[in-house]
Amino acid sequence: xxxxxxxxxxVTGPPRRPVPSRRTxxxxxxxxxxxxxxxxxxxxxxxxxxxxxxxxxxxxxxxxLVFHLLPGxxxxxxxxxxxxWLVLGVLVYPVLVVxxxxxxxxxxxxxxxxxxxxxxxxxxxx
Amino acid sequence: MSHDVVSGLVAVTVVxxxxxxxxxxxxRFSRTTSDFFVASRTVRPRLNASAISGEYLSAASFLGVxxxxxxxxxxxxxYPIGWTAGYLMLLVLVAAPLRRSGAYTLxxxxxxxxxxxxxxxxxxxxxxIGWLYLxxxxxxxxxxxxxxxxxxxxxxxxxxxxxxxxNVSAGGMRSITxxxxxxxxxxLTALLVPAVVVLVVWFGDGAPGVPEADGxxxxxxxxxxxxxxxxxxxxxxxxxxGTMGLPHVVVxxxxxxDGRGARRTTVVVLALLGLFYLLPPVFGALGRVYGGDLxxxxxxxxxxxxxxxxxxxxxxxxxxxxxxxxxxxxAFLSTSSGLVIAVGGVLAQDVTSRxxxxxxxxxxxxxxxxAALAVLVPLAVAILLPHVGVARAVGLAFAVAxxxxxxxxxxxxxxxxxxxxxxxxxxxxxxxxxxAAVIWVLADGTGDGVGAVLLSQPAAWSVPLAFLTxxxxxxxxxxxxxxxxxxxxxxxxxxxxxxxxxGPG
Numbered sequence: 001x002x003x004x005x006x007x008x009x010x011v012t013g014p015p016r017r018p019v020p021s022r023r024t025x026x027x028x029x030x031x032x033x034x035x036x037x038x039x040x041x042x043x044x045x046x047x048x049x050x051x052x053x054x055x056x057x058x059x060x061x062x063x064x065l066v067f068h069l070l071p072g073x074x075x076x077x078x079x080x081x082x083x084x085w086l087v088l089g090v091l092v093y094p095v096l097v098v099x100x101x102x103x104x105x106x107x108x109x110x111x112x113x114x115x116x117x118x119x120x121x122x123x124x125x126x
Numbered sequence: 127m128s129h130d131v132v133s134g135l136v137a138v139t140v141v142x143x144x145x146x147x148x149x150x151x152x153x154r155f156s157r158t159t160s161d162f163f164v165a166s167r168t169v170r171p172r173l174n175a176s177a178i179s180g181e182y183l184s185a186a187s188f189l190g191v192x193x194x195x196x197x198x199x200x201x202x203x204x205y206p207i208g209w210t211a212g213y214l215m216l217l218v219l220v221a222a223p224l225r226r227s228g229a230y231t232l233x234x235x236x237x238x239x240x241x242x243x244x245x246x247x248x249x250x251x252x253x254x255i256g257w258l259y260l261x262x263x264x265x266x267x268x269x270x271x272x273x274x275x276x277x278x279x280x281x282x283x284x285x286x287x288x289x290x291x292x293n294v295s296a297g298g299m300r301s302i303t304x305x306x307x308x309x310x311x312x313x314l315t316a317l318l319v320p321a322v323v324v325l326v327v328w329f330g331d332g333a334p335g336v337p338e339a340d341g342x343x344x345x346x347x348x349x350x351x352x353x354x355x356x357x358x359x360x361x362x363x364x365x366x367x368g369t370m371g372l373p374h375v376v377v378x379x380x381x382x383x384d385g386r387g388a389r390r391t392t393v394v395v396l397a398l399l400g401l402f403y404l405l406p407p408v409f410g411a412l413g414r415v416y417g418g419d420l421x422x423x424x425x426x427x428x429x430x431x432x433x434x435x436x437x438x439x440x441x442x443x444x445x446x447x448x449x450x451x452x453x454x455x456x457a458f459l460s461t462s463s464g465l466v467i468a469v470g471g472v473l474a475q476d477v478t479s480r481x482x483x484x485x486x487x488x489x490x491x492x493x494x495x496x497a498a499l500a501v502l503v504p505l506a507v508a509i510l511l512p513h514v515g516v517a518r519a520v521g522l523a524f525a526v527a528x529x530x531x532x533x534x535x536x537x538x539x540x541x542x543x544x545x546x547x548x549x550x551x552x553x554x555x556x557x558x559x560x561x562a563a564v565i566w567v568l569a570d571g572t573g574d575g576v577g578a579v580l581l582s583q584p585a586a587w588s589v590p591l592a593f594l595t596x597x598x599x600x601x602x603x604x605x606x607x608x609x610x611x612x613x614x615x616x617x618x619x620x621x622x623x624x625x626x627x628x629g630p631g
Contacts, residue, residue, distance in 0.1 A: 034616075035612065038612075038615060038616055038619065038620070041619055041620070042540070042615070042619050045619065046540055048218070049218035049219055052214070052218045053215070053218060056211065056214060056215075060207065060211065061362065064204075064355060064358045064359060064362070065355070068354075068355050074200075082200070084200045085200055085203070085407065085411070088200060088203040088204070088207060089200075089203055089404070089407040090404060092207050092210075092211075093210060093399075093400030093401075093403065093404065094400070096210055096211055096213075096214050096396050096400060097393065097396045097397045097400055099214055100213075100214050100217050100392065100393040100396045101393055103214075103217060103218050103389075104217075104389045104390060104392075104393055107222065107389060108386065108389075111386075111621040111623075112621075114620070114621070114624075115621060115623055115624055118624060
C-alpha cells in the first residue's frame, strides 16, 4: 500500500507590485495630509529653483550694471585678452554648467527625501 | 566655376545626403504614432542632449553671433549667453514637471492643466512663433547658397524645405533624433577645426591686435546711457526666459524617459552649448583684425563662411570654407526639422486630423499633412518676399515666447490658483504687447524716442505685464480654478519612483 499522496501546494512569490502605503494613498486621494506632503515637496523644489536663479542673477545678471557703473573695466585686460571678453565669452559657461549640476543634485535629493518620508510612514502604519 | 564654388557645392551635397541617409536609417525604428511625435519617450540623456543641442544651434548661432560680434562688439556676447542660460532657467523651473505632465505638445499641456480654450490660444501661438522662426532659417539657407555657390536665392529655401519635409514626414521624431545628434557634432567640428587653424595663423602673424583698439567695442552693453542698459537687460530677460517657451525646445522634453532623465539631459545640453559658444566670438574677434571690410560692406553675416578663405590661401582655405559651409547648412536643416516637428505636431492635432473626421484619418497621415503645411507656408513667404526684415524679428520670437509661454508654464507648474481666464488674459496681454513690437519692427520701425527703445526690445515690460495679468485675473476669477488642479500637481511634482495613479499617458 502506498502512502497517501501529499496534498498539492500552490507556490507563490511575494506580490510584484508593492501595496501602496498609506501616505501614497493620502497623496493620491487628495486628503489634507497628502496636500501637506505635496506642498512641502513643491516648496522645497521651488526654493531650490529660486536660489539657483538668484545666484545666476548675482553672478551673471549683474554684469551689465557693473560694466555700466565702472566703464574703466572695459580697458582692463588679463593675459592679453580684454576682461569683458574673458568673462562673457568664456567664464560664464562653466558657471552655467556648475549651477545646473548643483540644481540637479539638489532636486534629486529633495525627491528622494520625499520618497523616504512616504516609505517610512508606510512601514510604520502598514 | 571657381574652386570655392566646388567645395561649397560638395559640402552642401554631402550634408544633404548624410541627413537623408541617417533619417532613412532611423526609419527602421519608427513604427507607431508615439514614435513620430516624441520618439516613444525613450531617448537616453546623452543622445538626447546632442539632439537637443543640434536642433537648437540655428543659423543665428552658427553665422549670426560671429557677424554681430564683428559689427557691434562685446555687447553681442549676451546672445549666446542668454541662449545657454535659457536652458538653465528651463531646467530649474520646468524641465522635470513638464516631462511628467505626460502631454505631447505645449497645447496638450495647456489643455490638461486649464482646459480647451487655453489650448486653442496656445496652438495659435505655437504656429506663429514656429513660422516666425522658420522664415529666417529658410532665408539664411538662400543667402548661404548664394554666397558659397552663386545659386539664386530661392534655391536654398527650396532644398532645406524639401529635405526637412522628406525626413520629418518619413520618420518623425524618432529618426530626426539621430539626424540632429549627428548635426550637433558636425556643427561643432565645422567651427572648431577652422577656429583652431585661424588661431594658429593669427599667432604665426605675431598675434596682431584689433586695429582701432577702442574701448566701446569691448563694453558688454548697448551704447548710450540708460537706453543701452535697458536694451541689454531686456535682451537678457527675453533670452533667459524665452528659451523655455520655444515650441521646438519644449517638444523635445517629452522625448526623455522620465523627469529625472529630463533634468540630466538638460545639464549635458548646458555643457554642449557652452562648448559650442566658445567658438563664434573667436571668429568675431579675428574678423575685426582680418576682415574689417565685411562690416563696411554690410556683409558681416557671412564672416564665418569667408574668414578661413581670407586668412588662408590655396587648398587649406578651400577645405575649411567647405567645412564651415557644411556646418551652416546643417544648422539650417536641424533647426528647421525641429520647428517643423513642433509646428506640424500641433497642426496635426488641431487642424489636419479634424479636416476629414469621418474618414478617420490616422495619426501618422495627419502628422505628415501637418508637417507639409508647417513647411509650405513659411517657404512660400521666404521665396515670395525674400527681403522682409525678419532678421530683427527673430530676436523678437524669443521675446514673444518669454511673454506668453514662459508665464503660462511657470505659473501652471508652480501656482495652484491659476485659472483659465487668467491664463488667457495673460497670454493676450503678453502676446499683443510683443505682437505690436514685431509688427513695428517688421514695418522697419526706427526712431530715437523712449517708445522706440521700448518697442525694439519689449521683453523687459511685456514679460512682467503677462505675469501680472495672469496673477491678477486669476485671483479675480478664483471660482474657476480647475477641479483637477491638485491631482495634476501631484503628477507634475512627484518622482516616477513613487507608485501613484498618474492617470493616462
